[in-house]
Amino acid sequence: MMNKNLLAGLFLSINTLALAQTAAPQERLPQERLPQDDAAKYAASITPSDLKKHLVIIASDSLEGRDTGSPGQKKAAEYVSKYFKQYGLQPIVTDADGSKSFLQKYKLYKRSWGEVYVKSNGKKYEFNKDFYLNGLLDIPEEITTSLVTAGYGIEDEKYNDYAGIDVKDKSVVLFDGEPQTSGGKYLITGNSEKSKWSGPVSWQVKAKLAREKGARYIFIITDKTGEDLDKEIRQRAVMARRFSAPTLKPVQENPAGTAAFVVSGKVAAEMLGTTVQKLNKLKSGIDKSGKPVSKDFSGTASLKVGRVSETIDTENVAAFMEGTDKKDEVLVISAHLDHIGISENGEINNGADDDGSGTVSLLELAEAFGKAKAEGKGPRRSILFLNVTGEEKGLFGSEYYSENPLLPLKNTIANLNIDMIGRVDEAHKNDHRYVYLIGSDKLSSKLHEISEEANKKYVNFKLDYTFNDPKDPNRFYYRSDHYNFAKMGVPVIFYFTGVHEDYHRPGDDVEKILFDKQTEIVKLVFHTAWELVNRDERIVVDSHKE
Numbered sequence: 258m259m260n261k262n263l264l265a266g267l268f269l270s271i272n273t274l275a276l277a278q279t280a281a282p283q284e285r286l287p288q289e290r291l292p293q294d295d296a297a298k299y300a301a302s303i304t305p306s307d308l309k310k311h312l313v314i315i316a317s318d319s320l321e322g323r324d325t326g327s328p329g330q331k332k333a334a335e336y337v338s339k340y341f342k343q344y345g346l347q348p349i350v351t352d353a354d355g356s357k358s359f360l361q362k363y364k365l366y367k368r369s370w371g372e373v374y375v376k377s378n379g380k381k382y383e384f385n386k387d388f389y390l391n392g393l394l395d396i397p398e399e400i401t402t403s404l405v406t407a408g409y410g411i412e413d414e415k416y417n418d419y420a421g422i423d424v425k426d427k428s429v430v431l432f433d434g435e436p437q438t439s440g441g442k443y444l445i446t447g448n449s450e451k452s453k454w455s456g457p458v459s460w461q462v463k464a465k466l467a468r469e470k471g472a473r474y475i476f477i478i479t480d481k482t483g484e485d486l487d488k489e490i491r492q493r494a495v496m497a498r499r500f501s502a503p504t505l506k507p508v509q510e511n512p513a514g515t516a517a518f519v520v521s522g523k524v525a526a527e528m529l530g531t532t533v534q535k536l537n538k539l540k541s542g543i544d545k546s547g548k549p550v551s552k553d554f555s556g557t558a559s560l561k562v563g564r565v566s567e568t569i570d571t572e573n574v575a576a577f578m579e580g581t582d583k584k585d586e587v588l589v590i591s592a593h594l595d596h597i598g599i600s601e602n603g604e605i606n607n608g609a610d611d612d613g614s615g616t617v618s619l620l621e622l623a624e625a626f627g628k629a630k631a632e633g634k635g636p637r638r639s640i641l642f643l644n645v646t647g648e649e650k651g652l653f654g655s656e657y658y659s660e661n662p663l664l665p666l667k668n669t670i671a672n673l674n675i676d677m678i679g680r681v682d683e684a685h686k687n688d689h690r691y692v693y694l695i696g697s698d699k700l701s702s703k704l705h706e707i708s709e710e711a712n713k714k715y716v717n718f719k720l721d722y723t724f725n726d727p728k729d730p731n732r733f734y735y736r737s738d739h740y741n742f743a744k745m746g747v748p749v750i751f752y753f754t755g756v757h758e759d760y761h762r763p764g765d766d767v768e769k770i771l772f773d774k775q776t777e778i779v780k781l782v783f784h785t786a787w788e789l790v791n792r793d794e795r796i797v798v799d800s801h802k803e
Contacts, residue, residue, distance in 0.1 A: 295634050296787045297715065299625045300780045305772035307624070308779070311340070311617035312679075316609035316767050323608060324598025325503075325647050326365065326569035333594050333616070334360060334574050337644055340620050341576035344627035346642065349577040349663050360572040363657045365647060368508045369501035371563025375518065377404075377528040377556060385494040387524055391460055391477075392516030393500055396562040402428040402473050404528060404556040406539075408549050409435050410463040410475075418549045425471030428558065430525055431463055433480050436544050464515045474560065475517040478525045478536070486521055493519070503569055505653050510564070518560075529554040571595075573654045574644040575663055578626055580636050580790065587639040587664045588790050589747075590782070591655065591738050592619050592675045593648030597761055604763040609770055611760065614679035616644060618779045625783055636790035638670065645738050648676075655738035659745050670795050671704055671748045673786060674739035678778045679770040682755025684723075689771060691719040692778050693753040695734050698725070701748035703796040704789075708750055711784035716777050724753070727803040746798060750785070752778060 314320075314336060320329035338359040342348075348357040373384035376399075382388055408418035410431035418431075464475045481489050522533045529536075531554050542550045574594065580586070592615025596608030607613070623642050629635055641664060647653030659666070678692065685691050698705035712720055724733045734740065739749035754774075759765040789796065 295629065296784055299629045299634075299787075300715070300783045302625045302628055303621045303776055303779050303783060305776050307621055308614075308617050308772050308775055309767070309770070311336075311620050312609060312613050312767050312770060315616050316607040316613040316765075318605050318607065320607075322598035322606040323594065323596040325595045325650050325653075326571040327598055329598070330571065330595050330646060334572055334644070334646075337574050337594070337616065337620060338576070341574070341623055341642060344620075344623045345630060346576035346578050346623055346627065349575050349641070359574050359576055361575050361658065361661075361663060362570065362572040363505075363654070363661075365503035365505060365569040365571060365650065365653060366507045367501065367503040367567040367569060368510055369565050369567060371565040373562050374560075375520075375528075376559040378530065380527060382520075382524060385490060388518050388520045389490050389493040390516060390562070391493075391519055392464070393510060394474075394516045394562040395510070395564045396560055397564070399559050399561040401557060401559045404428050404430055404476070404558055406430045406529065406552065406554045407467075408432060408539075408543055410467055410477075411435060412466060416547075416549065419470060420549060424467065426473060428474040428476060429467050429472045430476040430478065430529065430554070431467070432478050432540050432543075433460070436547060460517050460519075461515050464517045468515070476525065476528075477517050477519050478522055479519050482521065503647075503650050503653070505647075505651075505656060508566075528558055529556045571646045571654070573646060573658060575658075576623060576642040577663075578623075578630060578636065578640045578642070580639040583637045583790075583795075584639050586668050586670050586795055587641055588636075588670055588786055589641045589643050589672045589742065590619060590622060590675075590786060591643040591645060591672060591742075592616050593646065593654065593738055594644040595646040595649055595654075597649050600763065606761065606763050607766050609765050609767045610677050610679040610757070611765055612648070612676045613767075614677060614770065614775055615675035618675045618678065618775070618782065619644060621779055622783055622786070626786075636787075638790040638795075639664070640786070640790060648738055652736075652738055652741055655741040659741040666742075666745050666747060669742070669747050671701070671750070671789055672739050672742035673750050673752070673782055674737055674742075675752045675779075675782060676737040677756075678752055678754050679772070679775045680754055680757045680759075681771065681774075682757055684755065685721075688719070689774050690717075690777070691721050691754070692781065693721045693724050693733075693751075693755060695722075695725050695751040695753060696739060696743060696749045698800060699734075699743065699749070699802045700746065700798050700800055701796045702800050704748045704750065707788050707792075707796070708781075708785050711788060712781055715784045716781045718777060718781065748796060748798060752782060754778070 315333055320332050323330040323333050348359045350358045350361050352358050375382040405424055405427050407422050407429050411418050460477055467475050522536055526533045526536050539550060539552050593612045594616055597606045599605055619642050645654030681689050697708050712718055737751055739751045743749045
């Protein structure tokens with residue numbers, strides 16, 4: 258790598274000397290230089306040691322994984338702001354008191370699970386351990402409810418579990434699925450093409466029917482047992498986190514909708530004061546006869562399902578470098594500052610690659626352009642270095658910026674976004690000189706051309722477009738912050754080296770970062786940016802590829 262750069266620099270110096278010898282003095286450009294000579298000069302300031310110097314801070318345990326809105330994330334924002342200022346960049350955010358700041362502050366809104374439990378017959382059952390919830394409930398204070406059974410909870414033309422049973426103002430306990438004959442045929446959905454039952458595990462329809470009949474809450478007895486049940490509860494616990502995910506706008510919930518507690522046969526039997534064997538006998542009796550079987554199992558339960566409101570204060574970091582003769586046009590170079598914080602077991606997810614690598618890349622790019630500007634060779638167009646937050650929660654920081662841009666999006670010529678460029682994936686374990694490019698040709702053919710030329714001239718990496726395929730199942734085009742610019746019509750390039758075994762795990766540490774490789778990719782971004790901000794004509798949006 259080093260030899261190729263030295264040769265490239267020598268080649269350019271020879272060309273410059275030749276031009277200087279043949280051009281008449283009055284024909285020279287005022288700057289008396291070739292743009293690519295300066296590009297190579299300032300790109301040389303991007304080094305593995307500088308990248309590492311910053312990353313050992315950004316990905317240190319002291320920042321506790323930089324979870325969005327956390328003290329560690331805010332420390333990271335302070336760190337990059339300090340260096341942006343040192344490199345000569347300007348704050349662009351106007352605070353309430355009229356002062357200028359690097360921090361574009363915004364809020365996320367979160368509704369999450371509070372205290373959730375079920376008590377019955379002297380036992381307390383734990384949420385996502387002894388039972389889980391389908392759907393959304395909000396029972397802020399403990400209530401006590403009576404329990405009754407109603408078979409499978411089905412009412413159809415020829416079958417009615419509710420016949421002769423009053424469930425009004427009670428909670429109903431139901432078997433999962435539907436009656437199944439000895440031949441394996443479903444009694445309800447297998448016999449009626451016009452049945453309202455959508456399938457053998459349509460808990461939503463059961464819960465809706467029970468509510469229509471006046472039931473307060475619904476308990477469903479799952480068929481799963483043992484390890485299968487444990488696995489199901491773990492999976493459901495993960496799925497339940499969607500009800501705890503933050504949003505960019507205040508949350509509007511409807512907890513009075515369809516929902517159900519899901520319990521094992523053992524828990525159900527304890528709540529109803531009976532045995533698992535007797536519950537199973539009731540169920541098999543329905544299956545064998547194909548008819549509802551009346552059996553008076555009943556009990557009481559105390560329930561609490563808390564929902565908690567939370568506001569998360571966070572901020573993007575925006576550092577501005579004003580251009581010269583085309584300063585109203587701006588290039589945005591972005592990376593996300595946040596990561597996923599601390600795991601439930603207390604392990605810190607440092608996110609050295611995701612996206613510590615992008616965060617420190619912006620610092621090196623800012624330093625390189627800062628050196629150029631300090632020597633009177635600053636960019637013709639303006640540059641905004643944008644460290645966004647909330648990416649790990651749902652691309653919220655870039656979405657907030659796209660809806661509240663600090664500079665008009667109509668004047669934003671492109672977005673170069675860097676997310677995970679410090680490692681290699683399995684497909685390239687034997688060839689580290691590569692980078693995935695995503696989106697470069699989607700909106701501007703010239704952007705793609707500039708990127709290709711910059712790579713060929715200066716870096717000579719393999720540009721892998723695997724994930725640029727609209728049919729790629731990973732859909733990475735939609736999974737990082739460039740997307741919120743692209744959907745606004747701003748041409749983008751997403752720089753990425755793929756997912757590795759430490760993705761979103763505690764093992765994503767500085768020791769595993771390939772700084773030599775990362776340096777070359779950052780130089781590719783620099784050379785692409787240099788051309789975009791210094792060329793005579795702004796790139797145009799002329800492509801609308803899938």
